[in-house]
Amino acid sequence: MSPPILEIDGLHLGYATRTGTAAALRDVHLSVDAGESVGIVGESGCGKSTLLKAVMGVMPPNAAIEKGAIRFQDIDLVTADPVVWRRARWSGIAMIAQSALNALNPVMRVSAQIAEAILAHENWPRDKVRARIRELFEMVGVDSSRIDDFPHQFSGGMRQRVLIAMALALRPPVLLADEPTTALDVIVQDQIFRRLNQLQEELGFAMLLVTHDLGLVIENCERIVVMYGGMIVEAGPTAQVIAAPAHPYTLGLYNALPRLGAAVEPISIPGRPPDLERPPAGCRFADRCPFAQARCRTDPPMRDIAPGHWARCHRTDEMEALRPAALDPDTWERAADTATTTDPDIIKRI
Template identity: 45%
Template sequence: MSLLNVSNLDVEYQTKEGPIKAVSDVSFSIEENERFGLVGESGCGKSTIAKSILRLLPDNGSITGGEITLDGVDLVGMDEKALNEIRWAEISFISQSAMNALDPVYSIGHQIVEAIRTHEDTSEAAAKERAADLVEMVGLERARVDSYPHQLSGGMRQRAMIAMALALQPGLIIADEPTTALDVITQDHILEEIDTLLKTLGSSLFIITHDISVVAETCDKVGVMYGGELVETGPIEKVFVEPEHPYTLGLLNAFPTIEGGQEELITMPGQPPDLHDPPTGCRFYERCPYREPRCAEEAPPLTERGDGQRAACFVSEEEPIRDRYQDVVDKEEVWLKL
């Protein structure tokens, strides 16, 4: 049994302009000790998936279909009391902005102590000692337990939030763009720390980012989202080496370091589909240089490609898309060369 199992998840937001299908029929799982990265452009539904798992969707958002289980226990129908018991203890959250997640009124240490004592019968002194250990583990001075969020730099606050997320050694940590707001060097340090801590605790990670190099560095498996759908998923060494979806290929070619730069840099101009009224066929059709007439008529299902890789593309089911890459990119004016 997987630690986290998401199957056929549908999520909608109600808006004045009508409902938005932010997530459509998304399925994936995360095993114990595994790191899963979810990538895709802004607005493709990544955070909505995280909020659905954590049951933190805003009032206008709702899960309209599918299942989410943690250790076999249903999260979708779970009541608030049970949810509060598993939050922090079994599943914790690192968000993009520590400023929103941390309470400005209390010191870092106080917030960690509260999190620990809500779930465990521990003395104030013991919890405070543990808070200081945690703060040290994420690379801050122990004395920082007494600091308030506004007394810390952005990087330090992010570290404090990681300390809090780890406080109860949860089996699953969800991190939504945990380093996006930081400079590259701090970003690298924090990712390294997350890596070391996960190894120490044996926790699993679900990390969301628009930066595939972050996934390449930290994860075992990846999911690629486009327009509310999961278009490709599988082990990193499969998906990033032999992508089966043109969108994944496009993402990879926009990041030459992973591929050693042997291919031309391309960008994928154009807009993702309108989620108020998504197209009938493949959602990537408008931006896909491999497109064929059938792609506009029918939506390609996510199919097995071997070794746990799955992709939703008619063309790559028949031939490896990389083989035709040069041809296609030269012929179709859809992707731009840099």
């Protein structure tokens, strides 16, 4: 078996704030094989973009990797000379950023922006660069006569395609996509994903897709990673995780998914994610978890569920019995009620 193209090993990242450090990533382990699609889901603020930025090496100045490794083609980018990381950027690992509008310079022609990315790595003559940009436009389904337009001349969906073209300009083996279609309507979103999937088959890149939308991961990714409060709480083959979630937070996310023709309303998880500057002791989900027990105030272990499927919870062994209760909205309401208790010990719930 060939080694993974990307391997994140025990990554800890903190943001320095005025009042301390926000523990934005804690003990993140993730390995990605060549050509595979991995979806990363979780609520706002759980660290999805932070993780992608760390892999891309474009963290804000107040971020620091405290521990761990990010191995790309067997080189640890964290300890390597920054030049190595810079070289890997775009040609090895490329990223479609969260906001298409902010990612493009409004006063520069799109061709000039893509040329800049290409010329940072390749010493190509002008004609060859322009031919490549035309080819990229056709590849993502935008008419190549438009390469010299400005960003505002494109619709939202087109702009997103331009960003995909830019990311694929140097044929990177790893593509990071941070909410690539969030601002777009579902039809355009669907078209873009169809094109991305075709491109992935043709070019063979691995994709890390960050999204709030569990449905998108179910449709597009072989593997799913669920994040909560800066940690991966469950990871595994998508079909298996969806059929038998092994972490209560995944159960909650799945309940929140609207289903076509379903008789029941989606249930949202009451409460808010933890304060990353002062996270609770033990399981970070404990304050909202309907199945929390006193032992959940200690760090839950990473437990293997099946090959390639693991979850970080004390009660993975009992999940079969707990799943039916998770489908009942009252279960989650009760958890919200007991979470407001002043008792320092968590009340045994279910």
